[in-house]
Amino acid sequence: MSLSEQQVKMLETIAKVAPNAILRKYKENCCIAGARIIIEVLKKLHFKNVRPFTVEANIFNETYVRKGRTPQSDEEAQQWLTEGCWQIVLGDRKEEIEGRWPGHLVVLINDQYLLDVTIFQATRPQKGIHLTPVLTTVPEDFVKGEDKCGLMYNNCMIVYVSYPTDDTYKTARDWWDVARSKEVVSDILTEVKQILAKKK
Numbered sequence: 001m002s003l004s005e006q007q008v009k010m011l012e013t014i015a016k017v018a019p020n021a022i023l024r025k026y027k028e029n030c031c032i033a034g035a036r037i038i039i040e041v042l043k044k045l046h047f048k049n050v051r052p053f054t055v056e057a058n059i060f061n062e063t064y065v066r067k068g069r070t071p072q073s074d075e076e077a078q079q080w081l082t083e084g085c086w087q088i089v090l091g092d093r094k095e096e097i098e099g100r101w102p103g104h105l106v107v108l109i110n111d112q113y114l115l116d117v118t119i120f121q122a123t124r125p126q127k128g129i130h131l132t133p134v135l136t137t138v139p140e141d142f143v144k145g146e147d148k149c150g151l152m153y154n155n156c157m158i159v160y161v162s163y164p165t166d167d168t169y170k171t172a173r174d175w176w177d178v179a180r181s182k183e184v185v186s187d188i189l190t191e192v193k194q195i196l197a198k199k200k
Contacts, residue, residue, distance in 0.1 A: 003110065009199070010045055010192065011115060014038065015133035017191045018117045025184050026174070031090070033174035033181060034118040035105040040185045041192070042109070053108040053143075054166040057090040057119060061128045062155040086127040090119065093163075105169050106160075114138045114149070114160070130154050 003011070018038060026033050035052045042050045064085040071077040089095075091104030106116040116134040123131045134153060141147035142162050150159040169175055 003113065007047065010196065011109070011113070011135050013192050013195050014041060014188065015115065015117060015135050017195070018188055019120050019133060021184050021187045021191070022117070024187075025180065028118075028121040029100075030174060031103075031105040031118040031121075032101065032169045032172050035107050036175055036178075037181050037184050037188070038107045038115060038117055040181070041188050042107070044185070044189055045192075047109060049110045051108050052167075052169065053106050053114070054103045054163040054169065055091060055106055055114075055116075056093060056161040056163070057104050057116070057122070058159040058161070059088045059090070059119075059122045059129060059131070060157045060159075061086040061124075063128065065152075065155075065157045084127075086124065086129065088122045088124065088129065090122055101169055101172055103163065103166060103169060108138075108143065111140075111143050112137055119158070129156055131156070134158065 018034070018041075022030060022034050022037060039050050039052065061084070063083065064080070064087060067080065067085065071080055091102065093102055095102060104116075104118075106114055108114060114134070114136050119131050119134055123129055131154060134151075136149075136151055138149045138160075139147065142149040142160070143164065145162045145164040148159055148161050150157060152158075
């Protein structure tokens with residue numbers, strides 16, 4: 001089900017105000033807390049079909065994107081690095097760091113829209129990567145975990161890989177510690193309502 005124009009405006013406003021509010025309480029690598037906070041905010045704004053969604057986000061800088069393909073060998077990859085090509089992976093399934101969940105959590109709305117408010121953690125100005133929250137439509141095959149979803153964003157390419165059955169984030173404190181995020185939810189709601197009231 002598509003969103004109304006007013007609902008899209010709400011999501012765009014949330015995307016603008018959420019990062020600062022979240023970072024007042026959490027560290028940059030806070031995708032689990034960020035997703036849960038956004039879900040609470042959306043429910044209070046009467047969005048009905050919202051849920052957490054596990055992904056891997058691959059971000060390629062402009063120099064890499066211009067190559068038009070992936071490197072064919074380790075030697076070529078090393079050469080590209082010297083030329084300024086850069087890739088960052090959020091939620092790398094192969095990267096096992098003790099105490100850190102190996103995934104990246106976003107919010108899915110109506111099984112059609114993806115909202116990623118914590119992708120800012122991949123920002124690397126020195127590599128030409130400047131990221132703010134992403135709001136995009138996603139195809140059904142992506143939601144089912146059958147295909148990837150790619151988009152150009154601030155001269156970078158973001159390729160999302162979905163893991164629709166992965167709910168292992170639920171064991172993390174950032175997911176179940178609701179009390180810690182109450183103030184953040186309240187701050188975001190207040191600011192969003194103030195901004196939308198001014199636009200009327």
